[in-house]
Amino acid sequence: MAKIVPKKTAMREQPAMERTKNFNEVPYGYSEQEAIQEAKRCLQCKRPTCMQGCPVEIDIPGFIDLIAQRDFRGAIKRLKDKNVLPAVCGRVCPQEDQCEKLCVLAKKYEPVGIGRLERFAADWEATQGEAPVPKKPKPTGKKVAIIGAGPGGLTVAGDLIKLGHAVTIFEALHAPGGVLVYGIPEFRLPKVIVYREVDYLRRCGVNVVFDFVVGKTATIDQILHEYDAVYIGTGAGLPWFMNIPGENLNGVYSANEYLTRSNLMKAYLFPEYDTPIVRGKRVAVIGGGNVAMDCARTALRLGADAVHNVYRRSRKEMPAREEEIHHAEEEGVIFDILTLPVRYMGDEHNWVKEMECIKMQLGEPDASGRRRPVPIEDSNFITPIDTVVCAIGQSPNPLIPQTTPDLKTGKWGNIEINPETGKTSKKGCWAGGDVVRGGATVILAMGDGRVAARSMDDYLKTGVW
Numbered sequence: 001m002a003k004i005v006p007k008k009t010a011m012r013e014q015p016a017m018e019r020t021k022n023f024n025e026v027p028y029g030y031s032e033q034e035a036i037q038e039a040k041r042c043l044q045c046k047r048p049t050c051m052q053g054c055p056v057e058i059d060i061p062g063f064i065d066l067i068a069q070r071d072f073r074g075a076i077k078r079l080k081d082k083n084v085l086p087a088v089c090g091r092v093c094p095q096e097d098q099c100e101k102l103c104v105l106a107k108k109y110e111p112v113g114i115g116r117l118e119r120f121a122a123d124w125e126a127t128q129g130e131a132p133v134p135k136k137p138k139p140t141g142k143k144v145a146i147i148g149a150g151p152g153g154l155t156v157a158g159d160l161i162k163l164g165h166a167v168t169i170f171e172a173l174h175a176p177g178g179v180l181v182y183g184i185p186e187f188r189l190p191k192v193i194v195y196r197e198v199d200y201l202r203r204c205g206v207n208v209v210f211d212f213v214v215g216k217t218a219t220i221d222q223i224l225h226e227y228d229a230v231y232i233g234t235g236a237g238l239p240w241f242m243n244i245p246g247e248n249l250n251g252v253y254s255a256n257e258y259l260t261r262s263n264l265m266k267a268y269l270f271p272e273y274d275t276p277i278v279r280g281k282r283v284a285v286i287g288g289g290n291v292a293m294d295c296a297r298t299a300l301r302l303g304a305d306a307v308h309n310v311y312r313r314s315r316k317e318m319p320a321r322e323e324e325i326h327h328a329e330e331e332g333v334i335f336d337i338l339t340l341p342v343r344y345m346g347d348e349h350n351w352v353k354e355m356e357c358i359k360m361q362l363g364e365p366d367a368s369g370r371r372r373p374v375p376i377e378d379s380n381f382i383t384p385i386d387t388v389v390c391a392i393g394q395s396p397n398p399l400i401p402q403t404t405p406d407l408k409t410g411k412w413g414n415i416e417i418n419p420e421t422g423k424t425s426k427k428g429c430w431a432g433g434d435v436v437r438g439g440a441t442v443i444l445a446m447g448d449g450r451v452a453a454r455s456m457d458d459y460l461k462t463g464v465w
């Protein structure tokens with residue numbers, strides 16, 4: 001039996017103080033030899049528990065074994081049997097809370113670097129020229145409309161096009177990818193990778209229509225007159241604010257606006273793109289999730305002198321990936337934990353100039369299982385700032401529910417579905433991802449898409465709702 005290697009093969013990355021001056025991707029990825037070395041750490045378990053943690057059901061031991069054997073083409077083919085976005089998932093999927101968490105090695109050592117190996121296989125394919133597309137199946141004559149070109153919608157498209165259905169994606173923006181392009185910064189997920197994955201789907205036969213706002217350009221009912229089934233994957237683009245004094249001051253932004261200007265509107269490519277974006281010198285980012293880390297790290301790269309991440313719980317309770325928190329710490333983000341903003345103050349021109357906060361302490365656990373933050377009396381203090389980015393969460397845009405009266409929604413505007421099928425209350429209509437869950441992860445949206453695609457295929461074949 002081969003000797004167990006306790007630690008993951010390290011992944012090389014840009015030095016912290018160098019990368020804060022550019023938007024280039026931080027980790028460099030594995031070389032062929034590093035990938036083979038890491039793949040050989042896999043125990044090839046007879047009962048691979050890692051697969052139980054994968055929302056899109058990838059044959060994890062299978063593709064890793066092929067890498068270990070230096071069959072990189074076979075590895076990417078195995079991945080693409082289940083995942084239409086391997087280069088994306090290898091970078092942004094929270095493997096540490098899913099497949100890697102259930103890796104047998106993780107009981108005593110570091111788990112196999114499943115995400116790093118997935119990224120390697122996809123990146124290797126990109127060096128081999130245009131990826132081959134599978135043979136087109138016999139057309140079924142059925143037409144499917146997908147609303148939103150985000151990760152969930154792209155997964156549904158990839159699954160259904162392989163089954164012979166005609167697929168059209170209607171996207172409100174001028175570029176595909178959804179949160180992958182407007183939300184996730186270039187240094188975490190280069191746009192060229194997203195567009196490459198989408199191009200693969202288009203070559204498979206998926207049609208993509210841009211600048212098409214469902215609920216305005218056409219309603220769901222109008223689309224259902226022309227299509228046999230509809231999948232709603234419009235994400236969660238309605239930002240939350242804290243409703244505290246001063247939030248209407250100039251210089252206070254939602255994470256959605258801040259990241260969209262930087263990412264989709266390419267402010268990060270200044271001066272090639274002269275997109276208006278605030279370039280604050282003292283920036284406060286409110287929230288403790290991945291979006292907050294993205295905003296804080298973006299602010300540094302846009303030239304901030306100091307970036308404070310303000311979070312009302314402790315570091316331990318932060319929902320962001322440990323990798324993202326670690327990178328933010330390395331880059332110099334200042335973490336103001338157990339701290340809550342209570343108001344913003346402006347200057348004579350209504351630009352934010354100060355933030356009043358109160359210190360918090362942790363009380364008893366709340367419904368989320370995390371200890372509830374409780375204010376400490378008379379602990380208020382004031383910090384000078386010139387920019388605030390609020391990254392505390394978001395809800396689905398209400399446009400589609402407002403124009404589709406028989407579509408049932410929950411308290412926060414989320415579309416309600418049967419989780420086993422993805423079916424909504426409206427016949428012929430499925431939904432998944434953030435429009436159902438609120439702000440969640442890319443891979444969970446893809447998992448929802450896979451569940452819905454199976455159910456949609458069954459409906460298109462049988463006509464039984």
